[in-house]
Amino acid sequence: IAQAKAGQAASFEYEAPSMNGKVVMLDFSIKPITDNNGEVVMLIPEARDITDRKQVEITLREQEQFLRSIYDNVENFIFVVDVLPDGNFHYVAWNEAAERHSGLSSKEIFGKTPEEVFGAIEGAGDRQRLMQCVQENRALTFEENLTFSGRSTWWITTYNPLCDRDGRVHRIVGTSFDITDRKQAEAALQQSEARFQELATNLPGMIYQFRRGADGFQGFTYVSPGCF
Numbered sequence: 001i002a003q004a005k006a007g008q009a010a011s012f013e014y015e016a017p018s019m020n021g022k023v024v025m026l027d028f029s030i031k032p033i034t035d036n037n038g039e040v041v042m043l044i045p046e047a048r049d050i051t052d053r054k055q056v057e058i059t060l061r062e063q064e065q066f067l068r069s070i071y072d073n074v075e076n077f078i079f080v081v082d083v084l085p086d087g088n089f090h091y092v093a094w095n096e097a098a099e100r101h102s103g104l105s106s107k108e109i110f111g112k113t114p115e116e117v118f119g120a121i122e123g124a125g126d127r128q129r130l131m132q133c134v135q136e137n138r139a140l141t142f143e144e145n146l147t148f149s150g151r152s153t154w155w156i157t158t159y160n161p162l163c164d165r166d167g168r169v170h171r172i173v174g175t176s177f178d179i180t181d182r183k184q185a186e187a188a189l190q191q192s193e194a195r196f197q198e199l200a201t202n203l204p205g206m207i208y209q210f211r212r213g214a215d216g217f218q219g220f221t222y223v224s225p226g227c228f
Contacts, residue, residue: 008032013050024051072096077155077176081130083169089130091117092171101178102148122146133159134169143179154183 011029018024027050033042072095079094091109099105104117114130115123125144133140141158155176162171 025054079174081172153180
């Protein structure tokens with residue numbers, strides 16, 4: 001009010017009880033009216049009910065906080081790639097899990113191409129899959145091998161395209177799940193089976209290996225020459 005009395009319009013928001021007993025949020029403004037000498041002779045107040053708008057803002061903030069908590073706290077990669085009008089790709093950001101695994105902060109990868117982030121060979125593969133996602137305009141899931149700090153890792157990655165109002169894919173949101181342990185276990189199993197078969201081939205007698213599932217016998221996985 002003091003500001004309005006000084007000849008300047010003033011506005012503020014405040015909560016007020018309504019006639020039905022509920023609390024409403026008001027956008028209150030005061031407009032000063034001055035005479036020919038510039039003296040304030042009248043104050044014109046105006047109040048607008050902005051309860052619905054404030055509730056929408058609160059809901060949006062809660063949703064943003066919820067999504068942010070997922071983005072920052074999950075142990076899987078979440079990343080965003082912009083698709084430029086010229087068809088190039090620039091990384092925009094990735095979450096804290098991606099920062100920990102890669103050793104690169106979100107600021108460090110901002111505005112960089114796949115080749116600048118992952119190197120020439122892995123980056124070229126990344127670019128090819130991004131192009132496929134854009135061309136087909138659908139989610140794309142695949143396995144990929146990435147090297148971080150000299151360590152080879154395996155991931156199941158999904159690209160999700162986002163379109164603008166004109167239907168052009170302008171952004172890709174990706175998620176990656178670390179399957180390095182599984183791939184290493186598969187490789188160790190394959191090596192073990194290969195050693196077994198090598199030894200069994202040179203041993204006399206009948207040697208065989210079969211797989212048993214929940215429903216019983218599923219089939220032979222190895223039969224030595226002595227079985228024939």
